[in-house]
Amino acid sequence: MDQSNHIASLPAEPRSFGFFVDGSWVDAGSREIFERKSPAHDVAVTRTTRCTTDDLNAAVIVARKAFADRRWSGLSGARRSAVLLKAANGIRERLDELALLETLETGKPISQSRGEVEGGADIYEYAAGAARALHGDSFNNLGDRMMGLVTREPIGVVGLITPWNFPFFILSERVPFILAAGCTIIAKPSEVTSATTLIMAEILSEAGLPDGVFNVVTGSGSEIGQALTEHADIDMVSFTGSTAVGQRTLLASAGNFKKLGLELGGKNPQVVFADANLDDAADGVVFGMCFNAGQCCVGGTRLVVEKSVARDFETLIVEKLARVRIGDPLDPDTQMGAVITGTQNDTILKYIAIGKKEGARLVCGGDRFAGKTGQFIQPTVFADVDRDMTISREEIFGPVLTITTFDTFDEAIEIANDTIYGLAASIWTTSLDKATDAFRRIQAGRVWVNTTITGGPELPIGGFKQSGTGRETGIYGVEEYTEVKSVHIALGRRDHWVA
Secondary structure, three states: OOOOOOOOOOOOOOEEOOEEEOOEEEOOOOOOEEEEEOOOOOOEEEEEEOOOHHHHHHHHHHHHHHHHOOOOOOOOHHHHHHHHHHHHHHHHHOHHHHHHHHHHHHOOOHHHHHHHHHHHHHHHHHHHHHHHHOOOEEEOOOOOOEEEEEEEEEOOEEEEEOOOOOHHHHHHOOHHHHHHHOOEEEEEOOOOOOHHHHHHHHHHHHOOOOOOOEEEOOOOHHHHHHHHHHOOOOOEEEEEOOHHHHHHHHHHHHHOOOEEEEEOOOOEEEEEOOOOOHHHHHHHHHHHHHHHHHOOOOOEEEEEEEHHHHHHHHHHHHHHHOOOOEOOOOOOOOOEOOOOOHHHHHHHHHHHHHHHHHOOEEEEOOOEOOOOOOOOEOOEEEEOOOOOOHHHHOOOOOOEEEEEEEOOHHHHHHHHHOOOEEOEEEEEOOOHHHHHHHHHHOOOOEEEEOOOOOOOOOOOEOOEEOOEEOOEOHHHHHHOOEEEEEEEEEOOOOOOOOO
16 A cells, blocks of 8 residues: 555554575574564654574574575676666565555654665665676786786675664665675664565565575664674674674674674764855755764764854754654654654753753754654754864764854864764865866765765775775666675696706
8 A cells, every 4th residue: 555645644553573594484483583663753662683693693604505505606797687676676565564664663753764774775786786797807918828817706795784874774784785796694673673675685585586595684783783893704794883893893803804894983064065056055064963863883973064154064064954844754744753663862962952051052952842742852953062062072872963163164174074973975066177176085885966865876885094994886886885805827838947
């Protein structure tokens, strides 16, 4: 049933899930159950299994066997591509189901969830093409008696740890590229948002993915996630989450020197020059701070604005924020939904209190929404923010914007780069020369000019500095999950070393 034009209903009872290994569902049995409540409604919506480390170990054995016998890695790119294309169709066929589960577990607006699910299907289609485009190289310049080849081979068994803020979309930015490379996967979604990852396992199986190639083990990050990163029979881990947990992942991977792909935190600047279209820029800044209730690693949380237009720009932001539709995420007209958990809600409020204490000027917001069931935070703007303030330096992960001004171009770039992070940045100007100079000098893995939080799977994503290592999506995202092998082929008879 199409849910795009009416308010969906809350489930009468939570939907229960087992976990998915070797092409089949495994019942929870006597294992502990985690009951997830909708952060917007405080109603139980899903029940998922808390797997054990024994469950993880069994899944790794399955994934290793599936990789070793080449049931997937031995197929042609064309055959892998066909499975990914069928998976894209499967996603679209279950769009309403996936979007509703995503909204119920995350609290994000249903219209956003639908867009992310549709976007996920698009990514699978792109990756299907990448599966056929992946190639190595040849060296025909080694003389008549030698030929050189460089092959790209799948790295092996990949552990995939995904976060709670974009559980389906980030999964879609990883899985089809890992599969296109020929690897097998053990996925560990966030405990609070596991449903759509589990449904995706079923979709992939129905699309023809061989058993054991994509497995989902659910549970806590501290137990299952840690065990996955430490596991000696996993060749690579892809982790998306906070920089602090990313550091622990890096340490845990040292046991077998497994390769890591890390997309971590951000404190992303929105640099607005005086010559920008200020109305467009204000709309982009408001979108960047409110999208997903500010729980977006690439969201623009530091406004760096030219001093001559700062007050006028501040007024535009406040006016636009007053018109943002905040409320029930099941309402298709809602633009901003709930914060993921009570703990995260309290963390955001703690940072708001710190901002007040540090002397920043509160422009608007600054509190939770009174009278609303669930976890809702008012979009909050602080002006006159010094670069050394906590709210300017630490990732808040909520709808909180800081405003810092600059006088010169060089000062703008200095402020933009004055952070341990380097995930994303946005630049607003009508000058092509200024935009080009700025995006060349800003230290970030993704830079937008006169837009923000947009793009497709064609370009790579990832971070500079403490925002991570490696790249996902694009052809780079397939290559990330490969090993490069050099092959030297001697031609003709050997010149003997022993006479």
